[in-house]
Amino acid sequence: MATKLSKMMFGTFPQLRYEPTAKRIRASLGGDAVVDTQQAYLVWEPRRVTPIYAVPEAELLAEVRAPAALGADVPELGFKMLRDALPVLDPRTGFGKHTAVGEELDVVTQSAAASRAAFRPEDPDLDGYVVLDFAAFDWLEDDEEIVGHPRDPFHRVDIRASSAEVEVALDGVTLARSNGAQLLYETMLPVRYYLPPGDVRLDLMEHSAKWTVCPYKGKASYLTYPGAKSGQNIAWSYDRRFRDAAQIHGLISFFNERVDLTVNGTLQERPVTPWSRPGPSAPGAL
Numbered sequence: 001m002a003t004k005l006s007k008m009m010f011g012t013f014p015q016l017r018y019e020p021t022a023k024r025i026r027a028s029l030g031g032d033a034v035v036d037t038q039q040a041y042l043v044w045e046p047r048r049v050t051p052i053y054a055v056p057e058a059e060l061l062a063e064v065r066a067p068a069a070l071g072a073d074v075p076e077l078g079f080k081m082l083r084d085a086l087p088v089l090d091p092r093t094g095f096g097k098h099t100a101v102g103e104e105l106d107v108v109t110q111s112a113a114a115s116r117a118a119f120r121p122e123d124p125d126l127d128g129y130v131v132l133d134f135a136a137f138d139w140l141e142d143d144e145e146i147v148g149h150p151r152d153p154f155h156r157v158d159i160r161a162s163s164a165e166v167e168v169a170l171d172g173v174t175l176a177r178s179n180g181a182q183l184l185y186e187t188m189l190p191v192r193y194y195l196p197p198g199d200v201r202l203d204l205m206e207h208s209a210k211w212t213v214c215p216y217k218g219k220a221s222y223l224t225y226p227g228a229k230s231g232q233n234i235a236w237s238y239d240r241r242f243r244d245a246a247q248i249h250g251l252i253s254f255f256n257e258r259v260d261l262t263v264n265g266t267l268q269e270r271p272v273t274p275w276s277r278p279g280p281s282a283p284g285a286l
Contacts, residue, residue, distance in 0.1 A: 024038050042152070064120075075097075159247040161181075165263070170234070
């Protein structure tokens, strides 16, 4: 019997998972080196969809010690990637919400300290390793800065040019029409249609204060369509931070989940994802 790979991957989400990486990984805190290693692991705690780094404790350039203060309660933000999938943790759920058994630790350098920014899992396959809070440190993979979270080696982004006729509308108002879209295919996510600004009714849109970061595509700024209640942060555009995403730099994409998207005359079904709801509570573009 054939196995659908995505189903198999979703089936591992309740487990503690790891994968070695060949990259040189460096972290610093307030300018002080914390680690410099080529023996790092990518680690996904149970129900986590994005990885963070675990590093050999013996290679730490900082001290880890028992927490100096009680930890605050970290709210759990859950969602379903698919209708029939088990709930997972929204990536905005803080590092301190651990779903594996282990010990929290402070990270202390000569001039700075990060409270509960390390976690020592109780797992034989991760013996001798500590997981580090990505948000607490500045990171380099080889000689390049990384943002958001480490890239998942099993997550892929492909961008392809398309001459399809694409139309975007909301509440009966056409917001964009183009036959010059760049189609972005990303693992486990809906196809995103990135359109030239000249094909978007920017006169109907307003710039939003919202921004998000994607480790694969860069920093996204948002546009709101004030003519509809559901038009808040309805579209986004990425900066030129990453060469990997050069094909979509400066282009604009709309949430398929919240607009009427027509491709070659066929109205597309709105996918159901965490981005189906408008407003500041919704995650950013992925």
